[in-house]
Amino acid sequence: MKIGIIGLGNIGRVHAKNIQDGLVENCEIVAVANQPIESMDDFKAQGIACFDDGSALIKSGLVDAVLIALPTALHAPLGIQALEAGLHLMMEKPLACHKAEGERILAAQQRDDQIVSLMMNQRTHPCYVKIKQWIDDGALGELQRVSWTMTNWFRPEIYYQSSAWRATWKGEGGGVLMNQCPHNIDVLQWLVGMPSKIRAHCSFGKYHDIEVEDEVNAYFEFPNGATGQFCASTGEAPGSNRLEIVGDLGTVITDGNEAKLICNSESVSAFSRSTDEMFGCPETSEKVFQPLEAVNQHAAILNNFVKATRGEAELIAPAVEGLRSLELAGAMIYSSWINDAVELPLDSEAYEAAINEKIAQSKPREVVQTTAKVDMSKSYR
Numbered sequence: 004m005k006i007g008i009i010g011l012g013n014i015g016r017v018h019a020k021n022i023q024d025g026l027v028e029n030c031e032i033v034a035v036a037n038q039p040i041e042s043m044d045d046f047k048a049q050g051i052a053c054f055d056d057g058s059a060l061i062k063s064g065l066v067d068a069v070l071i072a073l074p075t076a077l078h079a080p081l082g083i084q085a086l087e088a089g090l091h092l093m094m095e096k097p098l099a100c101h102k103a104e105g106e107r108i109l110a111a112q113q114r115d116d117q118i119v120s121l122m123m124n125q126r127t128h129p130c131y132v133k134i135k136q137w138i139d140d141g142a143l144g145e146l147q148r149v150s151w152t153m154t155n156w157f158r159p160e161i162y163y164q165s166s167a168w169r170a171t172w173k174g175e176g177g178g179v180l181m182n183q184c185p186h187n188i189d190v191l192q193w194l195v196g197m198p199s200k201i202r203a204h205c206s207f208g209k210y211h212d213i214e215v216e217d218e219v220n221a222y223f224e225f226p227n228g229a230t231g232q233f234c235a236s237t238g239e240a241p242g243s244n245r246l247e248i249v250g251d252l253g254t255v256i257t258d259g260n261e262a263k264l265i266c267n268s269e270s271v272s273a274f275s276r277s278t279d280e281m282f283g284c285p286e287t288s289e290k291v292f293q294p295l296e297a298v299n300q301h302a303a304i305l306n307n308f309v310k311a312t313r314g315e316a317e318l319i320a321p322a323v324e325g326l327r328s329l330e331l332a333g334a335m336i337y338s339s340w341i342n343d344a345v346e347l348p349l350d351s352e353a354y355e356a357a358i359n360e361k362i363a364q365s366k367p368r369e370v371v372q373t374t375a376k377v378d379m380s381k382s383y384r
């Protein structure tokens with residue numbers, strides 16, 4: 004694959020290094036786009052075509068595919084151009100700033116064999132992969148409850164101060180739900196499906212000088228009556244990551260380092276109806292999964308993308324599934340705005356109208372600090 008990377012900031016550089024380190028098979032960077040043009044002198048020195056605008060790269064005719072790693076508000080305009088040009092597309096997460104915008108990107112696909120993938124790299128996280136396998140094998144039985152406390156996305160003030168677009172309605176359509184947690188809400192729905200109703204309380208600019216949410220407490224209801232909680236924050240440290248999924252036959256728990264499956268000896272609902280023991284409980288047995296080694300999740304998703312374009316693999320994270328995390332994030336934000344529960348599917352036009360009012364008043368941040376130390380390996384949890 005001849006790939007062009009559009010956006011060589013924090014994450015675009017990570018992808019470029021993965022490809023240039025040979026971690027992505029059958030893939031070569033032939034063009035890059037970033038601003039300013041001098042920021043790509045290292046690529047220019049290697050004979051790679053450099054553009055100061057993603058549109059020019061798309062029109063260059065040099066590439067079969069583009070990887071878009073731009074500020075989120077630019078995903079839609081450039082993504083649509085790339086698809087209309089017939090290119091394969093790997094989009095950074097989230098797909099867009101809101102569901103309607105995501106739908107417009109997907110509508111630009113020209114051919115069935117045009118591959119459109121999303122960098123939901125945590126779908127390759129070994130613990131989540133193992134949990135998905137347990138659930139698909141029926142180990143949990145019918146879902147009763149899911150709870151995810153995802154508060155170890157701490158970000159200090161300099162993270163926001165060093166960028167004009169992050170944590171603004173206009174720049175990315177939200178805060179912790181649109182920047183850090185798309186991974187978690189994507190994995191959540193990947194594992195247990197979509198809820199049918201959400202009531203959420205988002206706190207906007209509670210811990211940081213930002214206009215969007217930096218703390219979220221949400222309650223979910225699923226079509227079968229199962230319930231859920233989702234709690235997220237960029238304001239607490241060290242924070243925690245604890246996912247618990249409870250079914251009639253078992254429970255899984257993970258902190259992202261290991262995953263535990265607790266199997267009940269029989270269905271809890273059947274046991275409840277049949278036992279004569281007043282304080283009885285089904286017997287349990289446990290399995291613990293500890294990943295043997297870390298996975299380079301970004302490289303894994305890129306490898307899968309290249310293979311999919313060659314007809315050698317199904318996509319792990321098709322872009323169309325990115326609409327679901329946009330819908331969950333939007334429903335949590337919308338529920339807070341209207342101070343009421345929101346039924347899903349989210350009305351994408353109504354949500355677009357509501358977020359457009361926020362965008363109209365949204366101010367790009369004046370960048371007050373440009374010397375932030377950046378270690379991207381500390382950015383993922």
Ligand SMILES: NC(=O)c1ccc[n+]([C@@H]2O[C@H](COP(=O)([O-])OP(=O)(O)OC[C@H]3O[C@@H](n4cnc5c(N)ncnc54)[C@H](O)[C@@H]3O)[C@@H](O)[C@H]2O)c1
Nearest residue numbers: 010011012013014036037038056057072073074075095096
């Ligand atoms: N999957 C992950 O682990 C992960 C991690 C970080 C960021 N992201 C996502 O990736 C995207 C980018 O985030 P980032 O932190 O790298 O942002 P960034 O601000 O560090 O980088 C964006 C780059 O885009 C360039 N740019 C802006 N307009 C352009 C244009 N028209 N043409 C070409 N280049 C242009 C800028 O010069 C900048 O270098 C966001 O959507 C973010 O949510 C994903």
